[in-house]
Amino acid sequence: MSAVAIVPLADRPDCVPLLARWHHDEWAGLYEGAWTLEECESELRDHASRRHLPTTLVALEDGRPLGSVSLVREDAPEFRDLGDAWLASLYVLPAARGRGLGKRLVRELVALAAREGLPRLWLFTPEHEAFYAGLGWQRVGEASLHGRRVTLMDIRPQA
Template sequence: MPDDITLHRLTADDPHVSLVAIWIFEAWGHLHRGLTQEQAIERVRAECGQGGVPSIFVAMQGETPVGTASLIADDMSIRREFTPWLASVYVVPEWRGQGIASGLVKRVEAEAIESGIRHFYLYTPDQQSLYRRLGWQDVEHLEYRGETVTVMSRQLGL
């Protein structure tokens, strides 16, 4: 990750909440039929916890947000027994390939450890190799809301 990138906890009153929500909505809104952009913004605001679950982190280059990742209780309605989740890992296209996503994932993992969480999940349609490099393991492959995804898990502190 570039030295000039810092990771910050997103708060509900942060001026970047709407931008982060729009990134998430544009990337994954199709998985939540009927969800409006305004509802997506409110959902992100509600997930801006002060620590543990939920938490959202933002990668900043100076005053400019360039990526995000979340630790949330529920990210897949058909696997409610799995909790918590690494979710919404997103990096602005022109900033990809510089280790920012990996840095965000590691920050969420540190938050999980600090909160006493030792096992959590994610799902991805296309970033399995990134997560495998970071120690995540495949749990299952399935169709979720019209998309083929891999559910992965991570044991922490081992």
């Protein structure tokens, strides 16, 4: 098994269409059709143009994408008043799960937020509160997103 590298999407813009498909397939239902595949791909193309907020990190093994995570200004319009820096779209290919890639991606993203001087990073999750809590995220409360209960969490990145 080769080492997994985590790189900015700016280093691998060719991954945009694949990541867009993964993200859209995984989360479009949460946004009730308000997030098209084309919008998802456009957002990721924008992320591929920079290495700072908003951006995406990609986990690669032998050049093949295995997962990604994004740092965005807003993850859902319903929560825009909570904060201006969000961890979004953590995704690991099902065949690559169980290897700690999700944890590595989250840690790399929090480290990026710390380097950028972001005082607070937010996320919402419908079902993975324990995973994020294990990485130091704190539960802030619950909310409803298009009728689905989500847990709101935050972390204070430290350099």
